Structure formats: structure tokens, C-alpha cells
Amino acid sequence: MKYLVVTSLLVFISLFSCKKEELDFKFSGNVKAPETGENIQNAAVKIYTYSTGDNIETLKGSTTTDASGNYDIAVERSKFETLVIRVSKKNYFIDEKTYPIDDLTTEDQNAITHFLSPKSWTKFILKKGGVTASNDHIKIQKVSGKTDCEDCCKNETKFYYGNEDLDVYCLNDGNKYMKFYWWTIGSNTSNGIDSIYNTPFDTTSFTINY
Known part of the structure; x- marks a missing residue:
């Protein structure tokens, strides 16, 4: 009788354990x-x-x-x-x-x-020239690259004014390209179309003089 009770208890525990795993x-x-x-x-x-x-x-x-x-x-x-x-x-x-x-x-x-996509960065280095006017500025239109994160740059046009050099960082997926248009407006007028390949975990710099 004692053996039967122990056996029944073991069977019950086994069934309960299996049932729990199924859930x-x-x-x-x-x-x-x-x-x-x-x-x-x-x-x-x-x-x-x-x-x-x-x-x-x-x-x-x-x-x-x-x-x-x-x-x-x-x-x-x-x-x-x-x-x-x-x-x-x-x-x-x-x-x-x-x-x-x-x-x-x-x-x-x-x-x-x-x-999981590795992070990488594009660093825009905006450098002032010698003699500049107060309305000299740079326009950058980013057209590709990651946009859905807190530190990502949107695919839009941004204007940058000021009398000092400026660094602008845009976060991107590693092993991907970031494409953009740029214009310098004012004393030194120029423009271009460029793209940067972002190496994983690294920062790639692009300098624009104005």
C-alpha cells in the first residue's frame, strides 16, 4: 500500500511537471x-x-x-x-x-x-574661411541614411549659420551609405553631391569650407 501511494505521488508530480512545461x-x-x-x-x-x-x-x-x-x-x-x-x-x-x-x-x-545593426557616425566639419560676411552659411540636404533613432539626422534640409567652426554628427547603420547635397552660400559659393560609406563602430569625416 505504501509503495502504491509513493508511486502514485511520483506519477502525479511527473504529470504536473509536464503540464507546466506545456504552458x-x-x-x-x-x-x-x-x-x-x-x-x-x-x-x-x-x-x-x-x-x-x-x-x-x-x-x-x-x-x-x-x-x-x-x-x-x-x-x-x-x-x-x-x-x-x-x-x-x-x-x-x-x-x-x-x-x-x-x-x-x-x-x-x-x-x-x-x-543588430552596428552603429557608425558621419561627422560634418563646417569650417569658416578668412573674411566672411554675416549672412554666409551652409545648407545640407541629407537624402539617405538611418532616420529612426534618437540621435539620427532626418532626411531633410538644414541650414547652419555662425562665425565659428561647427561639427555636426549624424548616426547611421554600419556598412551603409549616407548620401547628401551641400551648398555654401555667401562670400564663397559652391555646391556638391556626395555620399559617405559608414564603417561599423567608426566615425567618417566630411569637411565643407565656407
Whole structure:
């Protein structure tokens, strides 16, 4: 009788454990660079959930990628409406993916590929000449390059006035080009069309004299 009770208890625990695992969302992901396909090691992976009717995010799990850029993480299924996977690493742009709960499965791995783009910078060096007039200025029209980040420059026309040299930085994806038109207006009039190839994690300078 004692043996039967112990056996029944073990079976119950086993079934409960299996049932709990079935209610977990399991994620298997890979993080890589978009242009080169290089796997990115030690990227931080965090999973947040949002409950129905509010905008408060709750951290449900976190891990880091291995040497092959892979990660595995499980999140217990609970009452939430949306799940967000946020992947980040220093000097890379954040990758964030959002999933309604109905798009996820507890029956199999949720396989996801993330792309982290390396950051790079364009530095416009605006240099004043010798004798200049008060209305001398530079016009730069950026027409390509990243625009959807806090420190990115919009694809628009900007005017720069002043009697001192000025440095203007524009953030861009590494391994991408930034194209722009420029004009010097006033004492020294000139113009041009140029593009800069942005090397990952580096700053590329372009000087305009006026």
C-alpha cells in the first residue's frame, strides 16, 4: 500500500511537471549582423509582457547569446496581451519584436531571428574661411541614411549659420551609405553631391569650407 501511494505521488508530480512545461512559451533565437550575417555573441535578450488595458511592461526573463549568437529562454504563460523581445548590445542599434499572445505557441519552439545593426557616425566639419560676411552659411540636404533613432539626422534640409567652426554628427547603420547635397552660400559659393560609406563602430569625416 505504501509503495502504491509513493508511486502514485511520483506519477502525479511527473504529470504536473509536464503540464507546466506545456504552458511555457519557449523561444529559440539567433542574433546576427544584417549585412554580413555574422553571429553576435553576448547580446542581451530580455522578454517583457504587457497586460490587457495598460502600458506597463513586466520583465519575464533575460539571457545572453552564446558564441554562435544563439539563445534559449522560456517564459511562463500568464495573463498578458502582448509580448516583446528586446535584444541589445553596446554600439549596436536595439532590435525589438512585438507579438500578440495569439501568435505564440506552447506546443513547439518559437524560433526567431534578430538583426543588430552596428552603429557608425558621419561627422560634418563646417569650417569658416578668412573674411566672411554675416549672412554666409551652409545648407545640407541629407537624402539617405538611418532616420529612426534618437540621435539620427532626418532626411531633410538644414541650414547652419555662425562665425565659428561647427561639427555636426549624424548616426547611421554600419556598412551603409549616407548620401547628401551641400551648398555654401555667401562670400564663397559652391555646391556638391556626395555620399559617405559608414564603417561599423567608426566615425567618417566630411569637411565643407565656407
